[in-house]
Amino acid sequence: MKFGILVNEGPYNHQASDSAYQFAKAALEKGHEIYRVFFYYDGVYNANKFGEPPTDDRNVTRNWQKLAEQYKLDMVVCVAAGLRRGIVDSTLAEGFRISGLGQLIEAGIQADRLMAFGD
């Protein structure tokens, strides 16, 4: 089965991104496909390359990067939501790409299920 994942909140402030990550990881480990992970609203902050949490805590951005690398995930940051919040090419972490909101709608159409995680 193909899942689309929508992340609506930034890392750390809210559990949404952690939940989305755990769900995506479990789905991939069960042999499902993740069509795309889309970051919207404050969710774009997950792609901030300057985030540096204390070393005894998880690094949410790095978790996503590692998962994306292992499973060749398509991780898309909304261009408009990113511009509003300063997540642009120069601040974007590796493994993420910036594109339009149409990529979310497309994921809704192409994926069998669209999973939203937010506040």
Added chain:
Amino acid sequence: MDEEFESGVVKKFMYVNRKAPYGTIYALEVLEMVLISAAFDQDVHMAFLDDGVYQIKKGQDPMSGAGMKNFSPTYRALEGYDIEKLYVEQESLEERGLTEADLLVPVEVLSRADMAKLMGEMDVILGG
């Protein structure tokens, strides 16, 4: 447009609005999703329930005092994008002392039970 856009797949999308405008950005950014989805020829529904009914209350003026952009005129522009399926929950209006006359855009008012049934028919449900 990408090839996928022409896949011919038409799904029932519902944008569920349950949050008031201005206190958080969700209402505004849901509206941006709705406008984009118009380009994909999907069967788009917008539902307003709980505090979401405040999004379409007449007379919003966030600019003069609160210093925020008034995006409420956009709801009236949705018709121009062929987004005409707007549903408001009767109970949510009543709980807040509002009636259909307080709303800035034509809507279909549904009971909570009918809203629940309609939600059950959707393929993709997005909110904020």
Added chain:
Amino acid sequence: MSTLHTVNKSPFERANLDACLGHALPGDAILLIEDGVFAAMKATNLAARMTDAAKTFKLYALAADLKARGMDPANVVDGCTVVDYAGFVDLAAANSAVNAWL
């Protein structure tokens, strides 16, 4: 056609669970995650309502979020099934749509 509903807010802070229970259809699945898991505990003043809800809906709570908060999975209300993330994935696959009550 059935829907998986997810609720991630504590019922003691926000009305998301009420909204979900008011709109889910009989036979739908409701999964409590994040702070939503507190609603699954049988010692709360919601327990009777949740036990009742579990008769109309399929009620689940996410093990990881119970454990994170010191909630014993053995103490959830009757009719509530505790699932892990793999179970969450199965529920999403088994229902035809997913409605996150954010």
